[in-house]
Amino acid sequence: MAMPVLISAETVEKLLQYGELVPRLEVALGKFSSGKGEIVQPVRSVLAIEKYNGYLGVMPAYSAHDDVLATKIVAFYQRDQPSSIPAHQASVLLFDPEHGTLKAVMDGTVITEKRTAAVSAIATKFLKPVQADVLCILGSGVQAVSHYEIFTEMFSFKEVRVWGRTKENVDRFAQTVRGPVRVCSSVKEAVLGADVIVTVTMATEPVLFAEWVKPGAHINAVGACRPDWRELDDTLMKSAVLYVDTREGAMKESGDVILSGAEIFAELGEVVNGDKPALHEKTTVFKSLGMGIQDAVAAKLVFDSWNAQQ
Numbered sequence: 001m002a003m004p005v006l007i008s009a010e011t012v013e014k015l016l017q018y019g020e021l022v023p024r025l026e027v028a029l030g031k032f033s034s035g036k037g038e039i040v041q042p043v044r045s046v047l048a049i050e051k052y053n054g055y056l057g058v059m060p061a062y063s064a065h066d067d068v069l070a071t072k073i074v075a076f077y078q079r080d081q082p083s084s085i086p087a088h089q090a091s092v093l094l095f096d097p098e099h100g101t102l103k104a105v106m107d108g109t110v111i112t113e114k115r116t117a118a119v120s121a122i123a124t125k126f127l128k129p130v131q132a133d134v135l136c137i138l139g140s141g142v143q144a145v146s147h148y149e150i151f152t153e154m155f156s157f158k159e160v161r162v163w164g165r166t167k168e169n170v171d172r173f174a175q176t177v178r179g180p181v182r183v184c185s186s187v188k189e190a191v192l193g194a195d196v197i198v199t200v201t202m203a204t205e206p207v208l209f210a211e212w213v214k215p216g217a218h219i220n221a222v223g224a225c226r227p228d229w230r231e232l233d234d235t236l237m238k239s240a241v242l243y244v245d246t247r248e249g250a251m252k253e254s255g256d257v258i259l260s261g262a263e264i265f266a267e268l269g270e271v272v273n274g275d276k277p278a279l280h281e282k283t284t285v286f287k288s289l290g291m292g293i294q295d296a297v298a299a300k301l302v303f304d305s306w307n308a309q310q
């Protein structure tokens with residue numbers, strides 16, 4: 001039996017292009033929420049590695065439409081001190097869906113960076129106010145950079161602001177991104193008047209409060225992926241129209257959803273399908289937790305491009 005191919009982070013970085021990824025993800029989100037069972041994806045299982053303040057998540061998914069079967073395995077750690085090792089590291093196993101043969105083991109860290117930002121961009125396309133001039137990014141790590149990249153590529157913001165917890169991180173962010181950014185010294189300063197807000201922090205308590213948010217703004221809430229972690233306060237969660245990637249995942253994993261008692265209005269895929277409206281004139285929150293099918297679709301794109309080059 002042939003050995004699976006190994007595809008490195010550098011190769012994934014080269015092969016995975018937003019231009020191809022975004023439309024594929026949009027289709028997958030729609031298929032997931034179609035109610036026809038076109039995508040099989042259980043809520044991820046997550047085990048705690050208490051001794052090291054870490055977690056390991058296993059995310060299998062199958063799509064007959066894309067003919068893809070894959071599992072991402074992702075480890076993530078909370079750290080008090082800066083580290084050269086990324087807080088999130090992942091691998092994706094890609095199988096032949098017909099026989100279950102392992103075809104590829106590839107880096108999943110870059111896939112996680114890009115597909116998460118791409119899904120936030122899809123949510124933003126549907127839910128942002130018609131006039132959206134100011135983008136605010138809260139957090140200045142890996143996801144902050146990938147969100148900056150795709151948001152400035154897909155939309156025409158006049159100003160991009162960033163807030164980060166430490167000066168070191170924010171400086172690194174400002175040096176990494178290719179384009180202008182206004183560094184803000186408080187969350188409030190970054191948020192006031194912003195039309196689109198992205199929260200990509202490792203916070204476990206709310207950092208974003210309703211009183212600072214411009215009415216009609218759209219928020220992509222990407223962090224706080226544990227049932228007792230928060231990024232947004234109760235008032236914001238309850239007063240905004242709430243969209244999620246998956247209802248099942250949000251009810252099991254999102255502290256912002258579970259602890260606030262906010263009601264879920266729709267899955268993003270239902271909006272893609274036209275089954276639920278995109279209420280872009282209202283204040284909207286898209287609560288993103290991440291889906292195995294997003295990784296599977298991205299991994300197939302990488303594998304197909306890799307194959308085409310052999």
Ligand SMILES: NC(=O)c1ccc[n+]([C@@H]2O[C@H](COP(=O)([O-])OP(=O)(O)OC[C@H]3O[C@@H](n4cnc5c(N)ncnc54)[C@H](O)[C@@H]3O)[C@@H](O)[C@H]2O)c1
Pocket residue numbers: 076087088112116139140141142143144164165166169200201202203204205207222223224225288289290291
């Ligand atoms: N929804 C998804 O699909 C998905 C995918 C990947 C990552 N994430 C989440 O996105 C968030 C960012 O991930 P990342 O890879 O950029 O991590 P990162 O470690 O690279 O960056 C995290 C940022 O949060 C800041 N931070 C840490 N603790 C904080 C606190 N208590 N208050 C405010 N800021 C704090 C750090 O200084 C840093 O700027 C994490 O919560 C992660 O779990 C979500």
Ligand SMILES: O=C(O)[C@@H]1CCCCN1
Pocket residue numbers: 057074076088112225289290291
């Ligand atoms: O979907 C993901 O890949 C991430 C893993 C870490 C926790 C949040 N979601």
